[in-house]
Amino acid sequence: xxxxxxxxxxxxxxxxxxxxxxxxxxxxxxxxxxxxxxxxxxxxxxxxxxxxxxxxxxxxxxxxxxxxxxxxxxxxxxxxxxxxxxxxxxxxxxxxxxxxxxxxxxxxxxxxxxxxxxxxxxxxxxxxxxxxxxxxxxxxxxxxxxxxxxxxxxxxxxxxxxxxxxxxxxxxxxxxxxxxxxxxxxxxxxxxxxxxxxxxxxxxxxxxxxxxxxxxxxxxxxxxxxxxxxxxxxxxxxxxxxxxxxxxxxxxxxxxxxxxxxxxxxxxxxxxxxxxxxxxxxxxxxxxxxxxxxxxxxxxxxxxxxxxxxxxxxxxxxxxxxxxxxxxxxxxxxxxxxxxxxxxxxxxxxxxxxxxxxxxxxxxxxxxxxxxxxxxxxxxxxxxxxxxx
Ligand SMILES: NC(=O)c1ccc[n+]([C@@H]2O[C@H](COP(=O)([O-])OP(=O)(O)OC[C@H]3O[C@@H](n4cnc5c(N)ncnc54)[C@H](OP(=O)(O)O)[C@@H]3O)[C@@H](O)[C@H]2O)c1
Numbered sequence: 001x002x003x004x005x006x007x008x009x010x011x012x013x014x015x016x017x018x019x020x021x022x023x024x025x026x027x028x029x030x031x032x033x034x035x036x037x038x039x040x041x042x043x044x045x046x047x048x049x050x051x052x053x054x055x056x057x058x059x060x061x062x063x064x065x066x067x068x069x070x071x072x073x074x075x076x077x078x079x080x081x082x083x084x085x086x087x088x089x090x091x092x093x094x095x096x097x098x099x100x101x102x103x104x105x106x107x108x109x110x111x112x113x114x115x116x117x118x119x120x121x122x123x124x125x126x127x128x129x130x131x132x133x134x135x136x137x138x139x140x141x142x143x144x145x146x147x148x149x150x151x152x153x154x155x156x157x158x159x160x161x162x163x164x165x166x167x168x169x170x171x172x173x174x175x176x177x178x179x180x181x182x183x184x185x186x187x188x189x190x191x192x193x194x195x196x197x198x199x200x201x202x203x204x205x206x207x208x209x210x211x212x213x214x215x216x217x218x219x220x221x222x223x224x225x226x227x228x229x230x231x232x233x234x235x236x237x238x239x240x241x242x243x244x245x246x247x248x249x250x251x252x253x254x255x256x257x258x259x260x261x262x263x264x265x266x267x268x269x270x271x272x273x274x275x276x277x278x279x280x281x282x283x284x285x286x287x288x289x290x291x292x293x294x295x296x297x298x299x300x301x302x303x304x305x306x307x308x309x310x311x312x313x314x315x316x317x318x319x320x321x322x323x324x325x326x327x328x329x330x331x332x333x334x335x336x337x338x339x340x341x342x343x344x345x346x347x348x349x350x351x352x353x354x355x356x357x358x359x360x361x362x363x364x365x366x367x368x369x370x371x372x373x374x375x376x377x378x379x380x381x382x383x384x385x386x387x388x389x
Contacts, residue, residue, distance in 0.1 A: 001026070001027060001028060001029045002027060002028050002029070002094050002095055002273065002274070003028075003029050003030075003031045003092055003093050003094045003095070004017075004021070004028055004029070004030050004031065004032075004093060004094070004095055004096070004097060004273070005030075005031055005032035005033070005034070005087050005088060005090050005093035005095075005096045005097070005112075005117075006018065006030060006032070006033050006034070006096075006097040006099065007034040007084060007087065007088060007096065007097060007098050007099055007100050007105065007108050007109070007123070008034065008035065008036075008097075008098070008099035008100035008101065008105070008122070008123070009033040009034065009035050009042065009045055009099075010035040010036065010038040010041040010042050010045070011035075011099055011100070011101060011204050012202065012203050012204045012265070013097070013099035013122040013148065013204075013265060013269065014033075014035070014097070014099045015041075016265045016266050016269050017097050017099065017120075017269050017273070018030070018045060018048075018049065019266060020266050020269055020270045020273060020279070020281070021049070021273075022048075023279075023281065023282060024279055027273075027274065027279065028273070030049040030050075030051050031051055031052050031053070031090055031092050031093050032051050032052065032053045032054065032055075032087040032088075032090045032093055033045055033046065033049075033051050033053075033054045033055075033087065034054065034055040034056070034083065034084045034087045034088070034100070034108065035054075035055075035056055035057075036056065036057040036061075036100075037056065037057050037061045039056075039061065039064050039065050039068055042054065042056065042065065043065065043068050043069055046069065046073065046075055047073065050073050050075075051075060052075065052076060052090070052092070053075065053076040053078065053086065053087055053090060054075055054076070054077055054078070054087065055077075055078040055079060055080075055083030055084045055086065055087045056077070056078075056079055056083070057079070057080070058079050058080055059079045059080070061079065062077050062078070062079040062083075065077055081104070081107050081108070084100070084104075084107065084108040085107055085108050085111040087108065088108035088109065088111045088112040088115070088117070089111050089112065089115045089117075093112075093117060094117070094118065095117065095118045095119070095120060095273065096108075096109070096112040096117045096118070096119050096120070097119075097120045097122070097148070097269075097272075097273070098112065098119050098120065098121050098122060098123040098126065099122040099123060099148070100123055101123070101125070101204055101206050101207070102123075102125050102206065102329050103125050103126065103129050103322075103325060103326060103329065103371050105123035105125060105126045106123075106125070106126040106129055106130055106364070106367065106368075106371075107364070107368075109121065109123055109126045109134065110126070110130065110133060110134055110137055110364060112143070113134060113137035113138055113141060113143045113145065114137050114140075114141055115141070116141040116142055116143050117143055118143060118144040118145075118146065119143060119144070119145050119146070120146050120147075120148050120269070120272035120273060121145055121146065121147055121148055121149075121272075122148040122149065122269075124149055124219050124220060124223045125219065125325050125329070127222070127223045127226050127227070128219050128222045128223060128226075128321050128322070128324070128325045129321065129322040129325050129326070129367055129371060130322065130361065130364065130367045131222065131223075131225075131226030131321070132226070132361050133361060133363065133364060133367065134226070135226055135227075135229075144275075145227065146271075146272040146275050147223075147227055147268070147272065148265075148268050148269055148272045149220060149223065149268070150246045150247075150263070150265065150267070150268045151172045151173060151220055151224070151246055151247040152220070152223060152224060152227055152247070153246065153259070153267075153268035153271055153272065154245075154246035154247035154248070154258065154259035154268075155170055155172075155224065155227075155228060155247050155248075155249055155259075156227075157259045157271070158247075158248065158249040158257040158258065158259055159228070159249060160276070162249075162251070164229070165252075166251050166252055166253075167228075167230070167234075167249060167250075167251060167252070168234070168250045168251060168252045169234050169235070169236055169249075169250040170224055170228060170230060170234065170235045170236070170247070170248075170249055170250075171236050171237075171238055171247060171248040171249070171250060171256075172217060172220055172221065172224060172235065172236070172237050172238070172247050173237075173238050173239075173240040173243070173245050173246060173247050173248070174211075174214065174216075174217045174237055174238070174239050174240065174299065175198070175199060175200050175201070175211065175239070175240070175241055175243045176214075176239040176241050176297070176299075177198065177199070177211045177212040177213075177214060178194065178195065178197050178198060178199055178212055179195075179212055179303075180239065180241065182303075184302070184303050187303070187342050187343050188341055188342070188343055189341075190212075190341075190342035192209075192335065192336050192338065195208070195209050195212040195335070195342060196208050196209070198211055198212075199241070199243075200241075200242075200243040200263045201243065201263050201265075203265075205336060206329070206332055206333075209332045209335060209336065209345075210328070210332065212342075213304065213306045213342070213345050213346060214299065214304035214306050214307045215306035215307075215309075215310065215328050215332075215345070215346070215349070217237050217299070217306075217307055217310070218306050218307050218309060218310020218311070218313075218324070219310065219325065219328075221235050221237065221307075221310050221311060221314060222310060222313065222314045222321050225314055232311055232314040232315060237299050237307065238296050238297070238298065238299070239296065239297040239298070239299050240294065240295065240296050240297075241295060241297075242291060242293070242294055242295065243263040244260050244261070244262070244263075244286070244288075244291055244294055245258045245259070245260050245294060246258075246259050246260065246261065246268075247259065260286060261286055262283070262284065262286055264283060266281055266283070267281065304346075305346040305350065306328075306345070306346045306349065309324060309346060309349055309350055309353065310324065312353070313353065316358050317358070317360075317361075318358040318359050318360045318361055319356070319358045319359055319360075319361060319366070319367070319370045320353060320356065320358040322361075322367050322370045322371055322374065323352060323353055323356045323358075323370060323373075323374040324349055324353060325371075325374075326352075326370070326371045326372075326373075326374035326375045326378065327348055327349040327352035327353065327374050327375070327377070327378040328345065328348075328349050329375070330348070330374075330375050330378035330379055330382070331344065331345040331346075331348040331349060331378055331382065332345060334348075334379075334382045339382060340382055344382075348378050348381050348382060349378075351381050352374050352377045352378045352381065355377050356370075356373075356374065356377075
């Protein structure tokens with residue numbers, strides 16, 4: 001049995017991971033869970049999988065959880081980033097599912113890698129903010145980092161058994177989000193409700209907004225560069241509105257390998273949990289006759305400036321990707337709270353990046369400081385209304 005710790009268990013990925021576990025109870029034991037503040041869902045998960053240790057975002061939430069459980073079942077309840085790190089480092093966990101949202105996932109994910117754990121990575125923000133540190137921890141501690149993001153899982157699968165020098169380019173596919181065909185002028189009036197309606201995937205709020213701005217794809221370009229050790233000049237984005245081809249690898253002989261499937265996160269999650277084995281999963285088999293059409297477009301960098309900013313941050317390197325990520329997190333939260341128009345999201349990111357003098361990435365303390373600085377700057381820009389169009 002593989003022993004799992006799941007960070008972000010109450011979220012969309014966390015709940016899908018637990019659905020895979022529930023489908024294959026003979027394969028997995030859940031030893032740790034970490035979440036933010038959703039006590040109702042977490043308490044239910046604790047009763048269902050009986051972990052030894054859980055963590056929540058702060059002491060107040062931990063007290064609430066203790067009251068709600070009333071000691072049954074017995075479980076160690078921790079809090080804050082130290083709590084999440086303790087869950088990630090659990091000596092009895094073989095694999096850590098990293099599925100918190102945002103840079104808050106960085107410390108526990110890095111701790112898991114430093115403890116030599118295998119990590120199934122959904123939390124792309126950690127790899128964007130501190131990719132070189134995480135990849136160094138993988139190499140130094142014999143850990144394995146297995147992507148959960150469907151695009152990176154597709155590439156990971158297409159690269160199985162291939163020599164790295166045979167790769168010419170990676171092609172990341174993007175759905176294009178709900179505003180793919182909207183005229184630019186209409187984007188000013190986009191509401192959170194409209195942006196939260198993703199055409200193909202049911203996901204958490206932050207990644208759904210990132211998909212609508214295409215910042216999600218920008219983060220994924222950086223994630224792919226880190227995971228597969230290629231410069232962003234060898235990573236291309238194609239809009240593929242059906243979300244059936246999850247990504248592709250082009251080799252030096254002109255061959256292109258792709259991975260296909262319905263948009264269902266249980267597939268890449270299950271593959272990451274049991275890699276290199278595959279588990280049978282309930283669900284409708286892919287029917288290309290029913291899909292009928294697979295189409296592709298080049299992305300519109302004018303309509304979606306976030307994508308351009310992602311490439312620029314990656315090319316600058318050092319601390320710049322951490323700034324891009326932090327500013328985006330603050331801008332997305334402001335948009336969801338009705339304090340920033342939709343096109344203001346990339347404007348805040350661009351203006352925060354313009355205020356930053358990048359330096360080489362050195363250590364976690366520095367990344368956390370840069371993350372904090374960029375969050376503050378982005379907030380100032382939003383408060384001053386400087387990002388208005
Ligand atoms: N959803 C997808 O299909 C998908 C696909 C590919 C990649 N990803 C990536 O996976 C990650 C998770 O996405 P998601 O869609 O699952 O997000 P989500 O549904 O919003 O869930 C986020 C999780 O993070 C927890 N969390 C938030 N703040 C926290 C804090 N301060 N301390 C501890 N835990 C905290 C939440 O806990 P509470 O809810 O208890 O507060 C929740 O468990 C993101 O990095 C996303 O980009 C997601």
